[in-house]
Amino acid sequence: MVAELGSTGTVADARSGAGPCSGWGATTQVVKQALNSVPILSPTPHGAASAHGAGWMDDMGIDVAILGYGAIGRSVHLLLAQHPERVRVLGVLDRAVLAKEGPKPSRRSAGPPEARVPVLDLPTAIKRADLVIECASPSAVRAHGPEIIAAGADLLVASLGALVDERLGAQLHAGPGRCHLSTGAIGGLDLIRSAAGAIEAIELETVKLPAALLHPGLSGTQREDIERAQATGSPVRVFIGSVPDAVAGFPSNINVAAALGLAAGDLSVVRVSITADPTATLTSHTITVRGETGKHRFEIRNFPDPANPASSALTARAIASGVLHLAGVGPHFI
Numbered sequence: 001m002v003a004e005l006g007s008t009g010t011v012a013d014a015r016s017g018a019g020p021c022s023g024w025g026a027t028t029q030v031v032k033q034a035l036n037s038v039p040i041l042s043p044t045p046h047g048a049a050s051a052h053g054a055g056w057m058d059d060m061g062i063d064v065a066i067l068g069y070g071a072i073g074r075s076v077h078l079l080l081a082q083h084p085e086r087v088r089v090l091g092v093l094d095r096a097v098l099a100k101e102g103p104k105p106s107r108r109s110a111g112p113p114e115a116r117v118p119v120l121d122l123p124t125a126i127k128r129a130d131l132v133i134e135c136a137s138p139s140a141v142r143a144h145g146p147e148i149i150a151a152g153a154d155l156l157v158a159s160l161g162a163l164v165d166e167r168l169g170a171q172l173h174a175g176p177g178r179c180h181l182s183t184g185a186i187g188g189l190d191l192i193r194s195a196a197g198a199i200e201a202i203e204l205e206t207v208k209l210p211a212a213l214l215h216p217g218l219s220g221t222q223r224e225d226i227e228r229a230q231a232t233g234s235p236v237r238v239f240i241g242s243v244p245d246a247v248a249g250f251p252s253n254i255n256v257a258a259a260l261g262l263a264a265g266d267l268s269v270v271r272v273s274i275t276a277d278p279t280a281t282l283t284s285h286t287i288t289v290r291g292e293t294g295k296h297r298f299e300i301r302n303f304p305d306p307a308n309p310a311s312s313a314l315t316a317r318a319i320a321s322g323v324l325h326l327a328g329v330g331p332h333f334i
């Protein structure tokens with residue numbers, strides 16, 4: 001459930017699926033598992049430079065920190081808590097929680113008892129965790145991603161819109177930590193990545209509740225369109241355009257568009273349309289891919305996350321599934 005911008009290929013390699021960075025590591029894993037051999041060690045240079053000074057994908061499991069403890073972060077935590085033998089959640093980093101509780105490992109975050117974990121600051125998280133799981137915001141990826149990667153820890157990114165910025169993508173690629181991309185709220189990215197280089201066009205039609213699209217940084221026109229949908233009770237198309245423009249207008253709401261462009265290895269093949277529909281009970285993403293491999297169409301209809309209608313309930317599961325994959329829990333579809 002994760003794609004990797006590895007430390008041995010270029011960003012372009014990783015995005016096109018042509019690079020050596022993720023392919024060799026993944027193949028190695030499968031062969032080792034087929035031979036029933038343990039431990040599964042990372043063949044990339046990261047292993048030697050990781051927070052724990054050794055290849056971390058071994059039979060001891062992995063230590064993780066969660067950056068962003070909102071709707072998705074809390075769900076991810078609960079999902080990972082079901083696999084204590086493979087994944088240990090060391091703590092959480094969240095600007096709201098930090099502001100309230102301070103970075104004291106002895107302090108526990110708020111929430112139900114099963115979801116109380118230490119509140120960490122970034123230096124502590126980087127020092128102790130093998131993997132930082134970002135489920136905060138594109139600005140969190142910009143602010144902390146390069147430091148995490150440069151310190152040799154790995155990063156799993158949910159806020160993929162941040163990677164529309166090629167300079168940031170290059171920083172996250174520079175290693176020695178590795179950057180993994182979550183599949184988030186959609187499926188089919190494996191197919192799109194397989195077809196990368198042979199894709200003529202991808203259309204994404206996203207339909208969400210108006211409230212799930214509202215945010216403080218909206219342009220006047222887009223806010224008016226969304227409010228018109230709310231007032232009339234009828235669907236209104238509020239955006240049509242490129243991935244960078246979609247991400248600029250709706251930074252935390254349209255990570256799916258960035259995921260498609262990154263998987264295709266070319267943001268420019270993706271055309272995005274966003275509709276605010278007050279009657280939508282599900283968030284839908286209809287994805288049509290045309291190219292030399294044929295015509296592929298995915299319709300994904302997600303229940304919104306009960307704690308945040310802007311996110312889909314599937315996203316936390318996708319992140320947890322990706323972490324478990326990294327921790328060696330199969331089956332592994334590659």
Ligand SMILES: NC(=O)c1ccc[n+]([C@@H]2O[C@H](COP(=O)([O-])OP(=O)(O)OC[C@H]3O[C@@H](n4cnc5c(N)ncnc54)[C@H](O)[C@@H]3O)[C@@H](O)[C@H]2O)c1
Nearest residue numbers: 068070071072094095135136137140159184185252255311
């Ligand atoms: N890839 C996908 O398909 C997909 C789908 C949904 C959401 N997302 C991403 O996941 C993010 C989180 O979603 P959510 O529903 O949990 O949102 P949320 O608002 O419920 O929680 C986000 C949490 O992150 C914290 N946070 C934000 N920026 C931070 C920073 N710079 N440093 C520290 N903490 C920070 C906030 O305080 C908040 O507690 C979204 O912003 C979006 O970018 C991705």
